[in-house]
Amino acid sequence: MFRVVASSDRAALTRLIERPPIRDRAVERAVAGIVRAVRREGDPALVRYARRFDHVSPPIEVPAEAISAGAARTPAAVRAALATAARHIRAVARRQVPRGSIIHVAPGVTVEQRVSPLGRVGCYVPGGRYPLPSSLLMTAIPARVAGVSEVIVACPRPEPVVLAAALEAGVTRLFRVGGAHAIAAFAYGTDTIPRVDKITGPGNAYVAAAKERVAPDCPIDLRAGPSEIVIVAAAGEPDWIAADLVAQAEHDVDARAILLTPSRRLAVSVSRAVARRVPTDGPAATALARHGGAIVTRSLNEAIALANRIAPEHLVCDDEEVARLVTAGTAFVGRLTAQAAGDYATGSNHVLPTTGAARHRGGLSAADFVRTSTVQRLTPAGLTGLAPAIVTLARAEGLEGHARSIEIRLNWLDRQAPEVGADAAGSEARVSRAARRPPRAAAGRRASRGPKARARDRSIER
Numbered sequence: 001m002f003r004v005v006a007s008s009d010r011a012a013l014t015r016l017i018e019r020p021p022i023r024d025r026a027v028e029r030a031v032a033g034i035v036r037a038v039r040r041e042g043d044p045a046l047v048r049y050a051r052r053f054d055h056v057s058p059p060i061e062v063p064a065e066a067i068s069a070g071a072a073r074t075p076a077a078v079r080a081a082l083a084t085a086a087r088h089i090r091a092v093a094r095r096q097v098p099r100g101s102i103i104h105v106a107p108g109v110t111v112e113q114r115v116s117p118l119g120r121v122g123c124y125v126p127g128g129r130y131p132l133p134s135s136l137l138m139t140a141i142p143a144r145v146a147g148v149s150e151v152i153v154a155c156p157r158p159e160p161v162v163l164a165a166a167l168e169a170g171v172t173r174l175f176r177v178g179g180a181h182a183i184a185a186f187a188y189g190t191d192t193i194p195r196v197d198k199i200t201g202p203g204n205a206y207v208a209a210a211k212e213r214v215a216p217d218c219p220i221d222l223r224a225g226p227s228e229i230v231i232v233a234a235a236g237e238p239d240w241i242a243a244d245l246v247a248q249a250e251h252d253v254d255a256r257a258i259l260l261t262p263s264r265r266l267a268v269s270v271s272r273a274v275a276r277r278v279p280t281d282g283p284a285a286t287a288l289a290r291h292g293g294a295i296v297t298r299s300l301n302e303a304i305a306l307a308n309r310i311a312p313e314h315l316v317c318d319d320e321e322v323a324r325l326v327t328a329g330t331a332f333v334g335r336l337t338a339q340a341a342g343d344y345a346t347g348s349n350h351v352l353p354t355t356g357a358a359r360h361r362g363g364l365s366a367a368d369f370v371r372t373s374t375v376q377r378l379t380p381a382g383l384t385g386l387a388p389a390i391v392t393l394a395r396a397e398g399l400e401g402h403a404r405s406i407e408i409r410l411n412w413l414d415r416q417a418p419e420v421g422a423d424a425a426g427s428e429a430r431v432s433r434a435a436r437r438p439p440r441a442a443a444g445r446r447a448s449r450g451p452k453a454r455a456r457d458r459s460i461e462r
Helices: 010-017 025-041 043-054 064-072 076-094 133-146 160-169 179-188 205-214 238-249 264-277 284-291 300-310 320-325 339-344 380-396 400-416 428-435 442-447 451-461
Strands: 003-006 101-106 109-117 120-124 150-154 173-175 198-200 228-232 256-261 292-296 314-317 330-333 370-378
Touching: 003 010, 003 264, 010 292, 010 300, 025 043, 025 179, 025 205, 043 179, 064 160, 076 133, 076 160, 101 380, 109 380, 120 133, 120 179, 133 150, 133 160, 150 179, 179 198, 179 205, 228 238, 228 300, 238 256, 238 264, 238 284, 238 339, 256 264, 256 284, 256 300, 264 292, 284 292, 300 320, 314 320, 314 339, 320 330, 330 339, 370 380, 380 400
Parallel strands: 003 292, 120 150, 120 198, 150 173, 228 256, 228 314, 256 292, 314 330
Antiparallel strands: 101 109, 109 370
């Protein structure tokens, strides 16, 4: 069931920790046809696939009053739990939004960073065996906190609890549609579903393949793989560790659940506890048999090294130092910090990188729903101060046009106000001479200029 292997067994070790991306060519071909049809035909293809796969007929949009009515049918305790989770997600997301700034790089040189929310975001919420309101909260709330004005949701079977989550999260529109056709509608737009600026949310193999397919045309949140947990522990309560492994394995049959420990006694005890705890139905038993196991390492340092080879979605450990040393999508530190807490209510986002992607990015955050851009401004002092460096580098790269685009402006400054260009290498000859020596400090150059020129610079800067 839950195997125990030694780290010296290289073949068994490789089978457990090396997980190449899973690709299904048949799924990809089917998705390609669906996406192509929705892109070309719009609503007719969308409705055709909605009838076929979702068993839904138009209208596919859920009106606002139906969302409110569905939310009202959700038990009060569940609505309270949703409100708690939403409040915590908002609290974390608010700290994640980048701030705009203006940087005074040098006298007369400013660079402004502008932060603008995306205009419209599409959140996909699966409609499988059980409703997933937490997935809606985790994708829609950060978008709203970031300032996105339109957050639309696609869910093939929006149960009342999902409608309650939509109301709590501030979703603007909701559609009863799922699968690859919903993703295609998000990416390219139809008469019914508007095109979005970004697609977020988990889904089955068809949804994941569709997101990959449309990604060149419409950004997506993460390239999703099977969920995974890695526990690094030298000691601990076997039943608690087993409970965390089983909890993660119940996501789907491809989920990965691994214990890394230098203690063979702990590994064997956890394996027995897993056997006692794993349910006979559902995906957990299959996932643990195929992709689960305890790896007995020579030392805690080797366990840390193996965890870094995996770069897991979820890391669970008892030691702050282990959490600092291991690269993971998110880390749960301390025996009371159960991984399931992060799935629902700590406020940290549960949309996380898988299959080693944690090496280069973290989980979904409010920062994923804004775009940053820069605005650059130069005054006469700024241009003349930068000119020697610009011209030198442009000609070093063989870009004569770049250099001349600076010189033409300096010549204009010379003609407009001789005192502005007198000490600013205003002509081509003076720029060329200046380029052959290190540029002087801009502040020193400005200080040497006449009072009229300095007054003019201050006026322009204002």
